[in-house]
Each structure stands twice: as C-alpha cells, then as structure tokens.
Amino acid sequence: MSEQFYSDARLYDRLFPGGEPAVDFYRAQADRQGGRVLELGCGTGRKLIPIASDGHPCTGLELSPDMLTEARRKAGESALTVEWVRGDMRDFDLGRTFDLVFIAANSLLHLHEAADLLSCLRSVRAHLAPGARFVLDVFNPDLRMLAGADGVRRTRDGLSFEDPDRGTVRVDVAETYDAAVQVTRGTWHFSTELEPDFLVAPLELRSIFPQELPLLLSLAGLRLLERFGDWSGRPFTGDAGIQLCVCEAD
Structure with missing residues (x-):
C-alpha cells in the first residue's frame, strides 16, 4: 500500500x-x-x-x-x-x-x-x-486514459480543496502505466501558494x-x-x- x-x-x-x-x-x-x-x-x-x-x-x-x-x-x-x-x-x-x-x-x-x-x-x-x-x-480501466499516462505532472481537475489550516490546496499528479503488470504508478503533489509540494506521495493502483x-x-x-x-x-x-x-x- x-x-x-x-x-x-x-x-x-x-x-x-x-x-x-x-x-x-x-x-x-x-x-x-x-x-x-x-x-x-x-x-x-x-x-x-x-x-x-x-x-x-x-x-x-x-x-x-x-x-x-x-x-x-x-x-x-x-x-x-x-x-x-x-x-x-x-x-x-x-x-x-x-x-x-x-x-x-x-x-x-x-x-x-x-x-x-x-x-x-x-x-x-x-x-x-x-x-x-x-x-x-x-x-x-479506460485504455485511452492508461495510454495517456505519460509521466507529465498536471493539475488534477476537480481535486483542489479548502483546508482550514492551509487554505486552498492544489493537487498535481504525474502518472505512468506499466502494462506488463497492469499497474498505474502515480506521484501526487499537494501544494498551497505558501507551501509548494508540502506533501509528495506515491500512489500505485492495479487495473x-x-x-x-x-x-x-x-x-x-x-x-x-x-x-x-x-x-x-x-x-x-x-x-x-x-x-x-x-x-x-x-
């Protein structure tokens, strides 16, 4: 996990x-x-x-x-x-x-x-x-989405949220897909204006x-x-x- x-x-x-x-x-x-x-x-x-x-x-x-x-x-x-x-x-x-x-x-x-x-x-x-x-x-699994997992960091639409301590949190995600094992390997970046990348966390999910x-x-x-x-x-x-x-x- x-x-x-x-x-x-x-x-x-x-x-x-x-x-x-x-x-x-x-x-x-x-x-x-x-x-x-x-x-x-x-x-x-x-x-x-x-x-x-x-x-x-x-x-x-x-x-x-x-x-x-x-x-x-x-x-x-x-x-x-x-x-x-x-x-x-x-x-x-x-x-x-x-x-x-x-x-x-x-x-x-x-x-x-x-x-x-x-x-x-x-x-x-x-x-x-x-x-x-x-x-x-x-x-x-959406094959077009999996094929588009090119490792480029992008802001994830709809995932920005308000944190009572930090203010507005922006979420960026970079993902690649390993077809041999059916696993999407992502890196999630959580940032505010004052704290860029205050949390950087991997997330790997199988299809x-x-x-x-x-x-x-x-x-x-x-x-x-x-x-x-x-x-x-x-x-x-x-x-x-x-x-x-x-x-x-x-």
Whole structure:
C-alpha cells in the first residue's frame, strides 16, 4: 500500500469529500442482508460509520494506523460502537463470519500481484456466512486514459480543496502505466501558494479488466451475481466508469 498517501487521514477526507451515492448503495446492501458487516480497507469509516448508525454490528479492517485513528475518532464523535481492526486484507482471520463483506473505493487495487488478490478473495470467502454477499467496486480501466499516462505532472481537475489550516490546496499528479503488470504508478503533489509540494506521495493502483475479474472471483470460490456500471444499478457496459460487483460463495 502507498502508506505516505494515507498518512494524513483528515487531508484524505478533504481530498475525496462526498461519495453519497456509494454510501447509500452500501447502506442498502447492509439493510438487505441484515446481520454483521465487515469492510476491508475501511479507511476513515466514511461508509462503515453510516452503516453502523443504521444499527448493524460493524467491523472495519484497515492497514493504515492513521486512517484507523481517524475512523475511531469519527465513530466516537457520533457515539457509535464499531470494531476497528488493524490488519492486512491479503490474509486475515477474524474467527467469525459476516452477512455482508465489502471492499469499496478501489481499495482492492492496492493488491498488485494475482497471488495477493486471490489470497484476499479466499479470505473473504472464508468469512461469508450462509447466504452472505460480498460486494466490491473498482474502476473500469479506460485504455485511452492508461495510454495517456505519460509521466507529465498536471493539475488534477476537480481535486483542489479548502483546508482550514492551509487554505486552498492544489493537487498535481504525474502518472505512468506499466502494462506488463497492469499497474498505474502515480506521484501526487499537494501544494498551497505558501507551501509548494508540502506533501509528495506515491500512489500505485492495479487495473483489473472486466474479463479478468470473474475469473479471479471463481478461483477464490466466489460467484459474480450482478455487475453494475454505476451506483444507480445501471447494467455494466464497456464504457462504464466502475465495476460494481455483487457476489456470493460458489
């Protein structure tokens, strides 16, 4: 995982605000399933805390201690009980099963090797109760965008934000794509007028192509039930921005 990118959890939340359609989707999935909920790569709890507020027993597993600290703070601020566990989604054993397991916001793409992806998915399979669902969302790779990752630093439209301590923060990104391993390697630059490049952090994400994903799931003992192309439930097509997958144990 690109640890430095997640070293300032509050900055991360300001960088990626909102996300209400995704939160609503996962809350609806939890309501449909009932019972216990596990999120892998839970970050600062942006999706899990609202699910816990609906009355579901929730567990969040996260590798970054900084993100977990912020998740605990936010849950405590709302007087919500959530079990926060520091752990690696590649290989985990919580000693019990869950009615809904999910991996949101491209978190699965931090696993670059096929062996790590399969180990994660097999661990998910081992934690599914009878009738449980596993849900994940990852971006749908855009070949034109990947081909345009030329290493040139550019300001990323729509990602500038206001920081209460620093003022306006501009975000520049330089990316290259390694087709041999399907990994985009980026360097993110965070700057203000007074503090250029106050944070420079690498971020590397794997691409999982549409024909590849069902095979990975199958090899892990999971079956793809539905794949949507957006949060409204539109059927997945080649030009969809995301792959939103609902799975069950095979």
